[in-house]
Amino acid sequence: MFKGIRGLFSNDLSIDLGTANTLIYSRGQGIVLNEPSVVAIRQDRDGGPKHIAAVGQEAKLMLGRTPGNIRAVRPLKDGVIADFTVTEKMLQNFIKKVHEARFFKPSPRVLVCVPCGSTQVERRAIKESAAGAGAREVFLVEEPMAAAIGANMPVDEARGSMVLDIGGGTSEVAVLSLNGIVYSASVRIGGDRFDEAIINYVRRNYGILIGEATAERIKHDIGTAFPGTEVHELEVRGRNLAQGVPRSFTLNSNEILEALQEPLSGIVGAVKTALEQTPPELGADVAERGIVVTGGGALLRNIDRLLMEETGLPVVIADEPLTCVARGGGRALELMDERGTDLFVAE
Amino acid sequence: MASFDSPVAEAPEETGGHGPGRRLRLARERRELAVGAVADALHLHRHVVVAIEEDRYDDLPPVTFTRGYIRSYARFLELPETEILEAFDRLGVRDASPTFTPPGSESGPRRGAGLPAGTPWLLVVLVVAVLAVAGWFWFNDDGFGALIGRDQPEVGASAPAASGTVEQQGANATEGSGGAASGVEGDAVTGTGSSAASAPPEDAGVAASGEQTGITGAGDTGTGGAGSTGTAPEVGDSAAAGAPESGTESPAAADTGTSSGTARGASAADAASGVAMTGADAAVGNGAAGTTAAAAGEEDGGDGAGPAPAGSDRLTFEFTGESWMEVTDAAGDRLLFGLVGGGETRTVTGEPPFEIVVGDVSVVSLSHDGQAVPLADRANGRVARFTLGESR
Numbered sequence: 218m219f220k221g222i223r224g225l226f227s228n229d230l231s232i233d234l235g236t237a238n239t240l241i242y243s244r245g246q247g248i249v250l251n252e253p254s255v256v257a258i259r260q261d262r263d264g265g266p267k268h269i270a271a272v273g274q275e276a277k278l279m280l281g282r283t284p285g286n287i288r289a290v291r292p293l294k295d296g297v298i299a300d301f302t303v304t305e306k307m308l309q310n311f312i313k314k315v316h317e318a319r320f321f322k323p324s325p326r327v328l329v330c331v332p333c334g335s336t337q338v339e340r341r342a343i344k345e346s347a348a349g350a351g352a353r354e355v356f357l358v359e360e361p362m363a364a365a366i367g368a369n370m371p372v373d374e375a376r377g378s379m380v381l382d383i384g385g386g387t388s389e390v391a392v393l394s395l396n397g398i399v400y401s402a403s404v405r406i407g408g409d410r411f412d413e414a415i416i417n418y419v420r421r422n423y424g425i426l427i428g429e430a431t432a433e434r435i436k437h438d439i440g441t442a443f444p445g446t447e448v449h450e451l452e453v454r455g456r457n458l459a460q461g462v463p464r465s466f467t468l469n470s471n472e473i474l475e476a477l478q479e480p481l482s483g484i485v486g487a488v489k490t491a492l493e494q495t496p497p498e499l500g501a502d503v504a505e506r507g508i509v510v511t512g513g514g515a516l517l518r519n520i521d522r523l524l525m526e527e528t529g530l531p532v533v534i535a536d537e538p539l540t541c542v543a544r545g546g547g548r549a550l551e552l553m554d555e556r557g558t559d560l561f562v563a564e
Numbered sequence: 565m566a567s568f569d570s571p572v573a574e575a576p577e578e579t580g581g582h583g584p585g586r587r588l589r590l591a592r593e594r595r596e597l598a599v600g601a602v603a604d605a606l607h608l609h610r611h612v613v614v615a616i617e618e619d620r621y622d623d624l625p626p627v628t629f630t631r632g633y634i635r636s637y638a639r640f641l642e643l644p645e646t647e648i649l650e651a652f653d654r655l656g657v658r659d660a661s662p663t664f665t666p667p668g669s670e671s672g673p674r675r676g677a678g679l680p681a682g683t684p685w686l687l688v689v690l691v692v693a694v695l696a697v698a699g700w701f702w703f704n705d706d707g708f709g710a711l712i713g714r715d716q717p718e719v720g721a722s723a724p725a726a727s728g729t730v731e732q733q734g735a736n737a738t739e740g741s742g743g744a745a746s747g748v749e750g751d752a753v754t755g756t757g758s759s760a761a762s763a764p765p766e767d768a769g770v771a772a773s774g775e776q777t778g779i780t781g782a783g784d785t786g787t788g789g790a791g792s793t794g795t796a797p798e799v800g801d802s803a804a805a806g807a808p809e810s811g812t813e814s815p816a817a818a819d820t821g822t823s824s825g826t827a828r829g830a831s832a833a834d835a836a837s838g839v840a841m842t843g844a845d846a847a848v849g850n851g852a853a854g855t856t857a858a859a860a861g862e863e864d865g866g867d868g869a870g871p872a873p874a875g876s877d878r879l880t881f882e883f884t885g886e887s888w889m890e891v892t893d894a895a896g897d898r899l900l901f902g903l904v905g906g907g908e909t910r911t912v913t914g915e916p917p918f919e920i921v922v923g924d925v926s927v928v929s930l931s932h933d934g935q936a937v938p939l940a941d942r943a944n945g946r947v948a949r950f951t952l953g954e955s956r
Contacts, residue, residue, distance in 0.1 A: 368628055369626070369627065369628045370626070370628055371626050505609075505625075506625045506629050507607070507629060507632070509628060509629070509632070521636065525606070525607050529607055530607055531606060531607045531608050531629075531632075531633065531636075532607075532632075532636075533628065533629055533631075533632025533633065533635075533636070534632060534635065535628065535632075536628075536631065
């Protein structure tokens, strides 16, 4: 009952609990939180109690830079929970953060977007984690559906629409029609794999070790998925494995393109498989209108060109691709209220 | 290409249209690219490219796709995509049919929908207000009693108790407000007191006394007297009979005592139990009067605060603060029981010895038949539990 009363003072939330970033969309307010899914845990002595030292952006800055008593961890891996307790604490912190000005402890209804390839166990873990973080009601929606709604695709039409959501841990591809998922597939390739590929490439070709944060910066600044007319360069620093001392060197966009070939081909393969598996009528619809790309991976330069060339279909980058899933989840929550049914809800 | 040379293609320019189509077309022509080349590069149908250049968006897929096509087209031509998209947005193109409205879907009840903005706080304010009012009544026992009419039966219940009666004078007696004084055996109750003194049944006369309120009215209007007299008609003499004491206590009391006495308070005086206590809220004046009137009624023809009947002792408690009180006489009658607020005075009459519990001796002073009784000596901490008086 108290949760119900507190619920009056809480906003319904849609959470894109991503491997790399967690986004929260609050009903009537839009995206109210966009923080890295990172938690810094402090343990002052062995076997002693653990405390949350920082969450989100602050914790991310600590990644790879922590002293012995602090550990910065990413509680989600490949789109699913790797550390249940830490995820719960992180969610608790985020939910509290978006209700900061409230007098009452928040108890919102929460919709969480889950990868379509996640297992029942993984979904239950996410659900319980959200409930443990204070949610009075938890709904799950599959990420491709939320992404499509967030991208304002006509998912209600009797017409096939294909969406590709490239997240931090997973990439989801789905064909939607009449508010349902006709086909979906999830590959555990995403932004993290891009970073790993860059780290491996630099180590292999330069004999230099760079950190995750540096790899991510390289990806953002000069990463590309398709050869362009311009070549971009970036100076980076890493530790020379042979000499053991820091060294700086210059990378260019063509090298990064080469580094990203393996994970990109995995994503392209998933899209091609989806096209093969799609019923012909819906496949024809997709061929006419094209594929919509959402998620952080959509910001990789020329990813649309790559997909266009590989599939021969029009490819569209959604507006604000990073927030599509969270916004779509929020819209789904509103639609569920309007209809009075558990539309879109996954179990 | 025929489509580019058609007059339709120039329409936006002629009509002053601000869509991105013209700019895209001009950029394409500057590069000497054919529509087909653009369509091939973007994997679009030619008619889509033409429609974009002509700003005919009704023929194109939903806005999400159209924006994507335009963005790709602008990037292909190396135009600033932000400006092109802004130009498109200015056209205010919307999807013909709103999304997410499947045919046959009916709007169900909104589940868990948020309340209108501000409603939760309004609810909180209302709840707090209700709690505050309830709390006020709870802590102001008299007010609560008056509200729910609880005092009456309580007083009535105490009426039969032969000797002990309590009349409380409300310090704030307000004029005209009236609960009912309780008459013994149910008769004659004036509209004045909220709680009443009771008299033994055999004597029937009881002066009603108001706790906080009614007394005043009684004094002024004589209703108090009426009440008391109503209960003891046969005794009728002596309105003024009891006057001495009451008179000494308060002139107002004397006056009213007279009036009520005329009405027939005397019998009440005979009634052993009658107790009058006047709080004498001078400010109000008539409160005291009313009380005294009651007293007068009880005690010998208007003796507002007359001596205790034979065999009875009078205890007077004066409170400077809130204290729990419990007084039981030898007959086992509970003469005083409850929390008494500061500024009040309570007088009880009963058969000694009295079992007394005083919750906070620091705020209570006691006199036994006019003799001060030190409480501090009998206290254990703040609480005093003791027996007063000797059995007769």
